[in-house]
Amino acid sequence: MKRTSLAVAVAGISLVASGCWESPRTVRPADNLNTRNDNVSNTNSNRAANVSNTTQPSNSNMNKTTETGFFANLPTGFQNPTDDVGKKLLREYGSVFVARGGAFPPKTVVFRDESDVSAFQNSLGKTSARIGNFDLELQTAAMAALKDAIADAQKKGLKITPRGADSAKRTYNETVGLWKSRVDPALAHWVGKGRLTQTEADRIRNLPTYEQVKEVLSLEDKGIFFAKDLSKSIIYSVAPPGTSQHLSLLALDVSEFENADVCRILAEHGWFQTVTSDLPHFTYLGAKESELPGLGLKKMSNAGRDFWIPNI
Incomplete structure (x- = not known):
């Protein structure tokens, strides 16, 4: 989700502990089969x-x-x-x-x-x-x-x-693209600031997207933020892949x-x-x-x- 920042006070985004961001059950077509007539009255x-x-x-x-x-x-x-x-x-x-x-x-x-x-x-x-x-x-x-x-x-x-x-x-891959548009520049920024090593940044960048979400939110728990302006959580800038409305x-x-x-x-x-x-x-x-x-x-x-x- 593309974000337009709102002046809201954001505090206490302590999201990630060990074992969080659990793997959801794979959604089969039958799980979400919605039988509906497309000819909805207007x-x-x-x-x-x-x-x-x-x-x-x-x-x-x-x-x-x-x-x-x-x-x-x-x-x-x-x-x-x-x-x-x-x-x-x-x-x-x-x-x-x-x-x-x-x-x-x-x-x-x-x-x-x-x-x-x-x-x-x-x-x-x-x-x-x-x-x-x-x-x-x-x-x-x-x-x-x-x-x-x-x-x-x-x-x-x-x-x-x-x-x-x-x-x-949107497709899942489109949400991945939006996510990367925030994560990749932020990783470079925090390496430049000395908060992350290049090795750490490369490891996170190369993680599968689903695992990368957990890592990013864990870093934000330490004040290493990934929103576009780098001042708040990435979830106030884009939705993590797979979660966008x-x-x-x-x-x-x-x-x-x-x-x-x-x-x-x-x-x-x-x-x-x-x-x-x-x-x-x-x-x-x-x-x-x-x-x-x-x-x-x-x-x-x-x-x-x-x-x-x-x-x-």
């Missing part, structure tokens, strides 16, 4: 009915006598992380996992590799469209809601456009993110800001704003913007 009335019928906490992967709120609304079969890194990522990016309104969220916080991501994405009902100057692909319900929002914005003389070609769907086809980076009227229109169609460190990023939750607390989300206001994040 009318506001039908979508409102769809949202209303799908915001009940019926997709619990927990015993509902003991779990409520956010965890009770996760998809059936969701793999709850047990390690510190996974739990942190669930708090940071987890709103997408309770998406409704015809959306099919992933059942894991992290995909291990390209084959995991491809298996999930191939199981989805998807729609492609040219929005602005870019060809985008989203889950069918998310695309239909986006088109409705764009139409409403046009009536008010406003535009809703993507920031770039990678503003919607863009892999779910339920996220969009919007050019007009600073326009309050655009944000309001997107929210009316189920699109909300959910990642406090990524201002252009919107997530299709497929629910009315009044229903989000019932899904286990809480509103956090920052710099005049409202973000809906897991209430955990």
Whole structure:
């Protein structure tokens, strides 16, 4: 996820201890098979009915006598992380996992590799469209809601456009590229500052991506940060490979993110800001704003913007 820094106080990112960032079970196509008719109606009335019928906490992967709120609304079969890194990522990016309104969220916080991501994405009902100057692909319900929002914005003389070609769907390998765009320069910087040896940097650079994440977050626990400005955790700059909401086809980076009227229109169609460190990023939750607390989300206001994040 490309980051636009937000002036938020970030403290206590003690993420990694020995044994953290556990290997998730490989996701088989059957695990995320979503049978859905792609011919989703593009009318506001039908979508409102769809949202209303799908915001009940019926997709619990927990015993509902003991779990409520956010965890009770996760998809059936969701793999709850047990390690510190996974739990942190669930708090940071987890709103997408309770998406409704015809959306099919992933059942894991992290995909291990390209084959995991491809298996999930191939199981989805998807729609492609040219929005602005870019060809985008989203889950069918998310695309239909986006088109409705764009139409409403046009009536008010406003535009809703993507920031770039990678503003919607991404592949695992694309998230690896974004990750490396932060890690490689940071390694060179910290070698120059004497905080790492060239041998250490080369070893980390050559690790498999999945193992590299653990190493990078471990170094950040020591104050060796990998965000673009080198002052904070890399997770506030880009999502670790396999964790980006863009892999779910339920996220969009919007050019007009600073326009309050655009944000309001997107929210009316189920699109909300959910990642406090990524201002252009919107997530299709497929629910009315009044229903989000019932899904286990809480509103956090920052710099005049409202973000809906897991209430955990």
